[in-house]
Amino acid sequence: MLLWTLDAVVCCAAVTAVLRNASHGPQKETEVKPIRCKGCCPAMSPHLLLLLFCATLIPTPAWTLPFEQKGFWDFDGDGGGLTMMMRDEEEGSAFEEFPGPEVPVCPFGCQCHLRIVQCSDLGLTAVPKNIPPDTKLLDLQNNKITELKENDFKGLSNLYALSLVNNKISKVHPRAFTPLRNMQKLYFSRNFLTEVPKNLPSSLVELRIHDNRIRKVVEGTFAGLGRMNCIEMGENPLQNSGFEPGAFKGLKLNYLRISEAKLTGVPKDLPDSLHELHLDHNQIQAIELEDLKRYKNLNRLGLGYNQIRMIENGSLAFLPNLRELHLENNRLSRVPAGLPNMKYLQVAYLHSNNISRVGINDFCPLGFGMKRTFYNGISLFANPVNYWEVQPATFRCVSDRLAIQFGNYKK
Ligand SMILES: *[C@@H]1O[C@H](CO)[C@@H](O)[C@H](O)[C@H]1NC(C)=O
Ligand SMILES: *[C@@H]1O[C@H](CO)[C@@H](O)[C@H](O)[C@H]1NC(C)=O
Numbered sequence: 159m160l161l162w163t164l165d166a167v168v169c170c171a172a173v174t175a176v177l178r179n180a181s182h183g184p185q186k187e188t189e190v191k192p193i194r195c196k197g198c199c200p201a202m203s204p205h206l207l208l209l210l211f212c213a214t215l216i217p218t219p220a221w222t223l224p225f226e227q228k229g230f231w232d233f234d235g236d237g238g239g240l241t242m243m244m245r246d247e248e249e250g251s252a253f254e255e256f257p258g259p260e261v262p263v264c265p266f267g268c269q270c271h272l273r274i275v276q277c278s279d280l281g282l283t284a285v286p287k288n289i290p291p292d293t294k295l296l297d298l299q300n301n302k303i304t305e306l307k308e309n310d311f312k313g314l315s316n317l318y319a320l321s322l323v324n325n326k327i328s329k330v331h332p333r334a335f336t337p338l339r340n341m342q343k344l345y346f347s348r349n350f351l352t353e354v355p356k357n358l359p360s361s362l363v364e365l366r367i368h369d370n371r372i373r374k375v376v377e378g379t380f381a382g383l384g385r386m387n388c389i390e391m392g393e394n395p396l397q398n399s400g401f402e403p404g405a406f407k408g409l410k411l412n413y414l415r416i417s418e419a420k421l422t423g424v425p426k427d428l429p430d431s432l433h434e435l436h437l438d439h440n441q442i443q444a445i446e447l448e449d450l451k452r453y454k455n456l457n458r459l460g461l462g463y464n465q466i467r468m469i470e471n472g473s474l475a476f477l478p479n480l481r482e483l484h485l486e487n488n489r490l491s492r493v494p495a496g497l498p499n500m501k502y503l504q505v506a507y508l509h510s511n512n513i514s515r516v517g518i519n520d521f522c523p524l525g526f527g528m529k530r531t532f533y534n535g536i537s538l539f540a541n542p543v544n545y546w547e548v549q550p551a552t553f554r555c556v557s558d559r560l561a562i563q564f565g566n567y568k569k
């Protein structure tokens with residue numbers, strides 16, 4: 159993990175979800191992942207606390223230490239951080255437009271504080287009524303909601319983030335999100351959706367819809383979502399054929415994750431604006447010449463935990479800006495061709511493959527000036543190659559010996 163921290167372009171961290179398990183002892187986080195995605199988490203993030211946290215750590219490796227933090231939605235005890243966040247959001251706030259009744263309303267059982275309405279872990283089977291119209295963050299996670307109805311979010315035009323994580327939602331009314339004209343973040347992971355909800359608000363910037371039952375993404379699903387930046391849709395039973403041509407049309411995404419799905423190849427029709435693409439834990443067997451042609455802007459490509467045996471010579475040449483390449487836990491028998499020509503490549507994870515030979519020119523170009531940034535992470539452990547047979551000059555364009563993880567091959 160250390161290697162991930164060394165990239166100079168680190169700009170921010172996102173969490174895929176901060177889940178609280180309120181009913182069982184001390185709350186714990188699951189699924190917290192450092193994700194550095196430029197522009198992916200703009201300043202007005204509910205993760206601002208984490209952003210501040212990591213901003214103070216960069217570039218120290220300490221950021222990989224076990225992460226201690228309260229759930230973002232647990233603001234009750236933590237006035238300081240919250241105030242900071244709300245101040246950040248004060249700009250453009252429509253608070254005055256909704257002076258609200260003298261007696262503040264709050265749905266029964268929920269906690270309403272500083273425009274955050276927290277209704278998690280209440281066993282709710284429907285979205286509660288009486289949500290104050292000035293609400294910015296609405297937390298409905300860990301309930302038993304089965305359906306979003308047409309008027310569930312009526313009047314919530316100030317809502318900025320909505321968490322529906324870990325419910326039982328399988329049905330969303332086509333106009334359920336219509337009132338949410340300013341919603342930027344929608345957290346819909348761990349539900350029973352079989353398709354991406356229709357008519358998402360055009361203000362949406364981030365959609366997390368991990369661990370649902372989505373098999374199909376039809377053409378035009380994301381039409382009109384020109385501000386969308388990040389989509390996390392892993393752990394859905396998505397095959398390549400599940401994406402209709404044009405499924406992603408209109409999107410200028412920075413970040414896309416379709417990990418833990420059923421892909422057998424790199425989808426060819428994803429947005430060409432992507433800086434970061436994560437396709438790990440799928441069933442991809444090969445990278446063919448044209449597969450990556452479209453993704454010229456990629457900085458990071460995650461293909462770990464697939465069954466890749468072959469990467470066609472020339473396919474990596476389509477990724478001139480790549481900085482990190484993750485190919486660990488595949489079935490490669492050679493270091494993929496083309497690495498020496500990748501001027502900016504800094505991280506190449508190749509551990510746990512079937513690489514039995516490493517050539518002296520597998521990583522580094524022949525001329526020194528050709529590489530603009532040296533590697534700061536190469537991993538080759540858990541391959542059937544004897545490290546004493548690899549010539550030291552193989553790593554002549556690596557910043558530091560410590561950047562090479564070799565280890566012993568263990569069968
Ligand atoms: C909460 O914890 C219990 C037992 O530890 C577990 O069965 C349940 O799945 C957890 N729920 C969530 C939302 O993590
Ligand atoms: C890959 O292709 C280039 C140019 O087409 C060629 O020079 C090189 O030898 C090839 N490498 C491998 C490993 O086939």
Ligand SMILES: *[C@@H]1O[C@H](CO)[C@@H](O)[C@H](O)[C@H]1NC(C)=O
Binds near residue numbers: 489491512514
């Ligand atoms: C590993 O590579 C060798 C050839 O180098 C091949 O004979 C063997 O079948 C490969 N093993 C796997 C699991 O792919």
